[in-house]
Amino acid sequence: MPKQVATFALIAAVGLMCFSGQARAQTDRLFRFSDAPLKADRARLPVFRSSDPALDAFWNAYFMRHLSVDASGVYWGTGPMLGATDHLWVIEWDQWMLPWIDRAAMGRERQSGSDVDVILTTLSRCSVDKYGYVFGAFLTHEPNNSLGGYKPTFGWPWPKYNRNYTVTRPTGWEFNAPDDASHEGWTAKDIQLDARQGDFRLHGLIAGKEPRLVSPLFDCDVFQIPIVEVDIEYRSSSGKDVRELVDGLRLYWTTADEPEFAEERSVGVSFSALPPRDYPDDYAEMAGSGFARYPLFFPMYLHPKWGRQGRTVTRLMLAPCRDPGSGVEVALNFVRATYDVRMATTNAALINAAARFYLWSGNPEFLGRVMPRLRRAMLFLNEHLRGRAEALICQDWFVGHDGRGGDEPGHGMIGSYWDLLPSGRYDLESSCAYYLALKNMAALEEACRRHSISIPTVSVIGPDSRARLTYGETEATLRSHAERVRRRIEKAFWSTATGRFVRNIDADGGMHDYGCVHLNLAALAWGIGTPAQRLSILSWMDGRPVPGDASIGADIYRWRFAPRTSTRRNTDYYFWPWIWDWRNEVGSPFRAWGDQMQDGGALPATSLWEAMARCGTDDAGQVRRALMRARAVAEWYADITAAGGDGSQFCRAYYDGHPERGKQQSPMPGGLGLDREFLSDASLGTIVPFMAFLGVDTAAEGILTVRPSVPGDLDFVEVANIHYRGQLLTIRADHQGLSVYGVSDPQRQCRLRLLLPLRDSQATVTVNGAPVRHIRTGGRAEVAIPLENVDVRWTAGNTGSASPRSSEGESARPGRS
Incomplete structure (x- = not known):
């Protein structure tokens, strides 16, 4: 959950930054909407209907507020826009909200007039490094005057080296003070440094054949600094093509035991995670013949002379290039020896989002373009994060992702959207996402086979940083392993003491259970959990007391629009900066129970997972409870509306000045994630009729699944304008039929x-x-028929008057009765 990351839309004020006139990439790499009007075409957008007009009015108003296709929308004019933000942590939520919507009909006006399909473009270009690790976005440089940037790229923007409380001298340098003539203590050889730092960078003219930049002394154990980040730019006034200069870059270091620089303690640019020579397209928008900028990330812990712990590094030296000739300038935006902020969820997020947008659209060009990235991403999950060996995601390959939490720097690193809570050693979120990724990857492999889409052989560098691993999965191996992973999750993360899934299992084997409502319900919604586990988790939601919880029964729904994200007070299981800050903020109003989204707060997406989990039981009482929750959210929405807010202030007019109602997150910490950077996760609460009561989805090539769960208090549920492979469908279900x-x-x-x-x-x-004949599947009757206009009816018992025909036989007659 981002706190102070300024999200950045692909079509923001700088224009399509990835396609500037200086870039080598061609605009035909963009995916575009072919029929997007300037203003939204509401006749093509979804509409919810039921036998309850008041409920319909709420569902449609709530949905359109979040879809934000005009000035009344929650996100209109606020910068980030639903479906137009090029970050995987946003698209990770968009994969549920948007694939079934005619996104072209949302209009170009909300995208500053652009017709670019930001989601497909981002998914097809997201950076995947030589190990197969998926960056949080397409590679781009940070603003010169920031620490951590405005969006996750190599990893989450925090924590950085400035949160290393084990040292007295810094291990990172930003060069942001223009009047600093000392250049933060860096010295140069064969480089004439400018007298002052300009444009928030260290800048100089190369004046010799062996240019060197040497850092000040520091004293730090390698465990605290497993990654070195360098942002360097070359320029030439003599017409020299400077893109080749980065191949000569070399990074040296000294240690407490070996205080002199030496070749054996150095790495070239090829050691970086995304070497420019091997991945030129990732740097193309930042490099031309007269200039070239390279954000580089070096996994230093993989070098035997650096390692994971027990060695003290004391100085860095950067050799920008070899004998560049005259007229070459070099600038450093930053050099950081810092933490491993990679995320264990981005690989699965890329696979799952790409699968959902493909399976709904059937776009073969997109599938062919994205599959090489997805195969490399799956290799990383299977091998580096040990998914194949352990049937869970194990984060030992990263540094500090040990799940321990607490106040010791370097341990309990975050690794996902939940950016205060430790990730690893094993955590429920990354393993559940891996389970979905395996199933989705199997569906995409099937699609490639059925459509004869040829994908080149792909490989990655293995966990040992030497061996090359080649992708060899098939539909069968992926599906089989997915089932193994599901069973392993259900066993490994289950707490018999509390009757729910724990969030983490740390490196010491400790199980951390803070009543993670959000992740428990998400697991059920995604098909994880035995029948007994499902009933146990829902009984907890329905009032079953759990000793030690701060929230029980009705208080779980204190925030009305969704259950709390957690039910047990958490004061010490965070990554260390949050705990250190807490100690320095005694009495802070942002530390009370429920005033932090990750500690008893709420976000609307949880209400979707809850409705899907309840409807997935096939129990009429649970389906009724899902409807009761929908009506409770409708009452909350009526109060929000009555407060008179509109547009981006829609919710804030109700909450501002009323802390007893809850505190919204952003810009200050708060417990309720309802708008601003919660653009996509908040939107998921609006699609309960579609995902839960109608149960519409597609998880296989060319197959649209409908699993209706119409509440007994409604006569029917209907959703119009479901966008499936170029067609706008209407699906309606009642208690005896479906059309x-x-x-x-x-x-x-x-x-x-x-x-x-x-x-x-x-x-x-x-x-x-x-x-038609039907088969029994999980307590339901399964019917498979061609996708046509159909009216399906059912009755209890066999009338016996007609011989059922196979559902695979003669196609049903078109039309709707």
């Missing part, structure tokens, strides 16, 4: 998979009046 219409181009290669709420094995199912 699909709007199919404009019936195609036999696309099919409907209907999971109908029939427990009676003798029930009769008809499609457009003709009986």
